[in-house]
Amino acid sequence: MKKMTGHIWRLIMVFALLVLLSGQMARAATDPAAALPSWNDSVARTQIIDFVKRTTQEGGADYIKPAERIAVFDNDGTLWSEQPVYFQLIFLMDRIKELAPQHPEWKNQQPFKGILENDMHAVAATGNEGIMAIEHAADVGLTTVEFREKVQHWLDTARHPRFKRPYTDLVYQPMLELLDYLRASGFKTFIVSGGGTDFMRVWTEKAYGIPPEQVIGSTDKVKFEISKGGVPRLVKQGVINFIDDGAEKPVAINRYIGRVPVLAFGNSDGDLPMLQYVAANSLPNLELYLHHDDAEREVAYDRKSAIGKLDKGLDEAAAKGWPVVSMKNDWKTVFPAGNAETKP
């Protein structure tokens, strides 16, 4: 009997320990004091935590049902770096260099000539048509599986020109914490980016904990076909289908998600329509901009940048009272621990 009682006590202790542990784990993720450790005590951090608290408190005036807790994030410049140019563009240019030996004509043909000679001005001068030619040359004829392998190989081997690290190391630690904090509070996190859907999905689940079905981006045309060997496959046609930027971001949100989100986070004028769309939600909502003002730890750019221009967005944020996150002042660290910032 004594042995039996001892057994029951052990069970009670185990139960108590489990209850205690699970409570602490939940607290670490959702307790305001413990949340967002890489964020300084700033207006943005306070507003985020206040928003999550208000909208998840059952019975409160601002309570939002879990199903409606949709949070959308731009990717380039919001979740990871985008300088000196969008990393996907570097991937495409590396792909052109890899294919160049099979295309001797590219030596005299823009935008390929510019890529092979590292003459970015010449590439830029070809404009949209140039980008489309690069996209076509880089992707046409690849199956979606082959494309994924090419992206993965590039991620494994390519290094950022300044930081000398894999591109996926250049995600923002404070944003990883925000994604975790929102998910622990019952929010569903989506990417809504101008980047290619197929490009992003190769690495976004591992990097951000965002599954492929919650990654929305630009798409190209693909064709379903059955190979001579009888194997069904999707083949890239090298033609752009949809560019998920600017006024197309709300269109994509409606098309893919079908609800108006309650939180939107961007960093450029290309995100402004998305933030406006979310701000018009009849549910409580929060819009945020990340301001790249940290020349030492990352790059300082805004109103006049060719990449990630933030001009009208800054004005509208000021007019509407949207929090603007200062990378320099609001973030204790920029990149994940172990990837210490290097100076230029």
Added chain:
Amino acid sequence: MKKMTGHIWRLIMVFALLVLLSGQMARAATDPAAALPSWNDSVARTQIIDFVKRTTQEGGADYIKPAERIAVFDNDGTLWSEQPVYFQLIFLMDRIKELAPQHPEWKNQQPFKGILENDMHAVAATGNEGIMAIEHAADVGLTTVEFREKVQHWLDTARHPRFKRPYTDLVYQPMLELLDYLRASGFKTFIVSGGGTDFMRVWTEKAYGIPPEQVIGSTDKVKFEISKGGVPRLVKQGVINFIDDGAEKPVAINRYIGRVPVLAFGNSDGDLPMLQYVAANSLPNLELYLHHDDAEREVAYDRKSAIGKLDKGLDEAAAKGWPVVSMKNDWKTVFPAGNAETKP
């Protein structure tokens, strides 16, 4: 001390009860014996239950990680009825009748004339161009919010010509059970349908428990604009953007989900590429067809039907050993309880 011990015993009892209850609830949803109560003991039911058992058993050879447990379902004719014509087409025709007073010219203009005179042959004779003209007339200029209200109002008031009930009553009870069973087993259920995404999302969450972001269908072009009053909105342009049928279903799955599903369920040749795509998954997978062979409780049609033609699909199912569900023999009931079948 005695009181204290009594208190602890009560706590233990409560814990035990909770553990017991949660176990029973899980069993009701996932226990093979209790699953799919409206299904007769058939090859299809056995294969479904066997598949779920194999793929969810940790450590088993066929185990599939929860993140990869993606199940895709056609809608028209798979989750709800599609006869005498796709219900969305009836919605569109009702919309034309509603708008007709503002368009006196329609009295002499096909396909509108045919709709107003209930002359379906004349409507059908206008083909794809006719459908596009109907779509344009019915949707152009509506905001996505206005469109949703129109669909909801129609669902509330329209009645099926034969069954004399709201269209949303004509979902299939055995399929509702299958959706529940899969979700209780950690599968994520998606609709991949030729129907309009915006049309379906109005009612699919309530009818099937499938949230808008897991409903993939045909889309039309919408435009983001800010009204004169300063309100952001999405306005329908009355132009088709993407038809999610046939070989475009795998394309849509890749575009929206970004993983190859492990279970696919359809009822027509338009679903065949989707089933082929899923069958090529390197993970364990299951493909199923619903065969409409029940003239008494629903409608019997297959190889020669204008709506939901199932011809090549039947041949391929036989060749590949895909289970073909007989509505007549495999289902104890067709529509949900309380909506007893009526005879024609």
